[in-house]
Amino acid sequence: MRTIEGRPGLFNASIAEQYWLKLGHPCTANILHLTAACRIIWASMTDRAILKIGNLTKKFGPLTAVDHISFSVGSGEIIGLLGPNGAGKTTTINMVLGILKPTEGIIEILGHNVQQSGPELRKNMNFAAVYAHVPANLTVRQNLWVFGYLYETKNLRKRIAFLLEEFDLQDFADTKAGLLSSGEMSRLNLAKAVINEPCLLLLDEPTASLDPSIAQLVREKIKDYVKRTGAGIVWTSHNMNEIEAVCDRVLFLSHGRILLSGNPAALPSEHGKKDLEELFIAVAREPLVLKG
Amino acid sequence: MSISRIWAIFIRQFFLFKGNPTRLISIFVWLIIDIVQWGFITRYLATLGQATFSFITFILGAIILFSFMTRIQQGIMMAFLEDIWSQNFINIFASPLRVKEYLSGLVLTSTTTSIVGFIVMVVIAGVAFGYSVFKLGMLLLPFMAILFFFGIAMGIFVSAIIFKLGPSAEWLGWPIPLVLSIFSGVYYPIGTLPPFLRIFSALVPPSYIFEGMRVILTKGVPAAGFASDLLIAALLTTAYLLLAGLFFNRIYLQNLKSGSIARFNAEAL
Numbered sequence: 001m002r003t004i005e006g007r008p009g010l011f012n013a014s015i016a017e018q019y020w021l022k023l024g025h026p027c028t029a030n031i032l033h034l035t036a037a038c039r040i041i042w043a044s045m046t047d048r049a050i051l052k053i054g055n056l057t058k059k060f061g062p063l064t065a066v067d068h069i070s071f072s073v074g075s076g077e078i079i080g081l082l083g084p085n086g087a088g089k090t091t092t093i094n095m096v097l098g099i100l101k102p103t104e105g106i107i108e109i110l111g112h113n114v115q116q117s118g119p120e121l122r123k124n125m126n127f128a129a130v131y132a133h134v135p136a137n138l139t140v141r142q143n144l145w146v147f148g149y150l151y152e153t154k155n156l157r158k159r160i161a162f163l164l165e166e167f168d169l170q171d172f173a174d175t176k177a178g179l180l181s182s183g184e185m186s187r188l189n190l191a192k193a194v195i196n197e198p199c200l201l202l203l204d205e206p207t208a209s210l211d212p213s214i215a216q217l218v219r220e221k222i223k224d225y226v227k228r229t230g231a232g233i234v235w236t237s238h239n240m241n242e243i244e245a246v247c248d249r250v251l252f253l254s255h256g257r258i259l260l261s262g263n264p265a266a267l268p269s270e271h272g273k274k275d276l277e278e279l280f281i282a283v284a285r286e287p288l289v290l291k292g
Numbered sequence: 293m294s295i296s297r298i299w300a301i302f303i304r305q306f307f308l309f310k311g312n313p314t315r316l317i318s319i320f321v322w323l324i325i326d327i328v329q330w331g332f333i334t335r336y337l338a339t340l341g342q343a344t345f346s347f348i349t350f351i352l353g354a355i356i357l358f359s360f361m362t363r364i365q366q367g368i369m370m371a372f373l374e375d376i377w378s379q380n381f382i383n384i385f386a387s388p389l390r391v392k393e394y395l396s397g398l399v400l401t402s403t404t405t406s407i408v409g410f411i412v413m414v415v416i417a418g419v420a421f422g423y424s425v426f427k428l429g430m431l432l433l434p435f436m437a438i439l440f441f442f443g444i445a446m447g448i449f450v451s452a453i454i455f456k457l458g459p460s461a462e463w464l465g466w467p468i469p470l471v472l473s474i475f476s477g478v479y480y481p482i483g484t485l486p487p488f489l490r491i492f493s494a495l496v497p498p499s500y501i502f503e504g505m506r507v508i509l510t511k512g513v514p515a516a517g518f519a520s521d522l523l524i525a526a527l528l529t530t531a532y533l534l535l536a537g538l539f540f541n542r543i544y545l546q547n548l549k550s551g552s553i554a555r556f557n558a559e560a561l
Contacts, residue, residue: 060550060551066549090554091551094551094554097382097386098385099381099385099386099548099553099554100548100551100553100554101545101549118390119387119388119389119390120388121388122386122388127386129382129557131382132379132382132383132386133378133379133380133383134380134383135304135374135378135380136378137308137312137378138304138307138308139307139310139312140309142303142307144306144310145303145307146303146304146307146365147300147383147387148300149296149297149299149300149303150296150297150300150384150387150388150389151387151388152294152296152297152388176311180561192383208370288384
């Protein structure tokens with residue numbers, strides 16, 4: 001088994017990450033009150049990851065759902081979290097979101113420890129997941145008002161108008177969310193996910209159950225968002241073509257561990273596989289005998 | 293505490309009322325039924341035998357105040373249940389919202405609907421039965437304040453129980469006011485209860501209110517020791533409010549650990 005860790009680029013992220021975690025967080029500036037753009041610029045200038053995870057573990061009784069995983073997400077980077085059902089992807093995302101307490105390990109967002117910083121840190125992130133519905137009995141516009149206030153979005157009226165236009169939701173603005181089609185609902189979930197212009201966006205199968213045309217549109221919107229804001233993204237999907245088209249780096253999870261990581265275009269050939277899908281199947285079926 | 297986030301929880305409920313007028317009607321229907329039914333019952337009781345005091349004056353007043361408390365409790369529970377029914381917990385608790393802000397939003401929602409309901413009851417009692425709750429004078433304020441905060445404590449406590457046991461425990465929230473009414477002296481003096489049940493009455497803040505109210509309305513002046521009873525009721529209410537808040541927070545932390553928040557819906561629990 002071969003495990004590749006770290007960001008591609010100028011330094012060995014694995015060693016740097018361990019050094020960082022041992023040192024603690026030599027953060028001298030309180031960046032929580034800066035605008036999203038400033039925070040991202042700060043992160044890229046200081047070469048600090050937007051998200052940094054170290055030795056993250058979650059146990060449910062005897063079951064270890066996530067087993068000492070470490071990785072980081074840089075500014076403007078889209079990381080694909082891959083793995084079979086039950087591999088630990090959603091558990092990892094839930095821990096980053098702060099709705100699941102890790103058994104051990106560290107999660108840092110913009111250099112701040114999630115557990116120590118409290119809910120205020122969540123102003124810097126947001127998420128969309130196929131299983132997390134916005135209230136179906138509120139209209140599209142009402143949902144955006146509610147979540148705008150929850151994330152303390154500035155100039156909310158203007159922001160909502162922008163998002164309705166950006167995600168082609170003007171015609172449905174006063175339609176109850178429960179009456180939307182899957183595609184419209186996904187666009188609403190995404191609009192909600194970027195309402196606070198997060199530095200870190202967690203997307204758990206954002207295109208599941210969408211037709212290829214709408215899935216393509218959603219991918220483009222997310223890529224545009226990253227390009228425009230420099231946000232970091234963690235993306236889970238079972239669609240390997242999508243992952244290859246969108247992600248800068250992928251992490252393969254199996255039984256709660258990171259089995260492989262690397263460039264989605266290069267990784268299959270490195271492991272003697274034709275494409276990402278074939279590699280996925282190999283990881284899912286025989287994770288322990290996969291050779292690098 | 294962020295006003296914006298408390299406001300988010302409040303307007304989420306406000307939008308529900310705005311979007312569906314039947315929800316608005318549901319606030320009033322039960323209150324109107326309560327007041328009309330008890331209005332006629334007390335009018336009938338007043339015709340029997342030689343009543344030593346006006347049944348209308350006491351029971352109708354007690355019903356209005358007890359309903360106010362009940363609506364506060366159920367309002368908080370209903371607002372909490374809305375988030376369960378719409379499977380909105382992940383969105384809410386993955387946001388920067390703090391537990392105390394969430395609870396404050398629920399309380400704000402419930403307070404608004406309960407005050408509207410209280411006004412409706414007062415108007416109907418006045419117009420249909422010639423009763424004014426304001427006969428109690430300035431004492432109405434401490435009475436209502438204690439019942440208000442005790443209603444909040446009960447609402448938070450019941451929500452915490454549902455948060456712990458899952459949506460299937462929803463039914464637990466509905467009979468609680470009825471159980472409390474047994475020990476609260478709403479319909480009869482506490483002395484009617486057997487001695488061992490009076491111990492429970494001593495632990496229920498509304499019992500001090502309704503006992504005190506009964507004496508004031510029959511004798512015209514508060515009983516000796518009324519001030520200390522009011523103080524005990526206030527202290528008990530404060531303690532229950534604090535305990536309910538801590539209990540809810542404890543359940544929240546337990547759910548964070550077990551992962552229940554992420555899969556909190558009617559199908560999963």
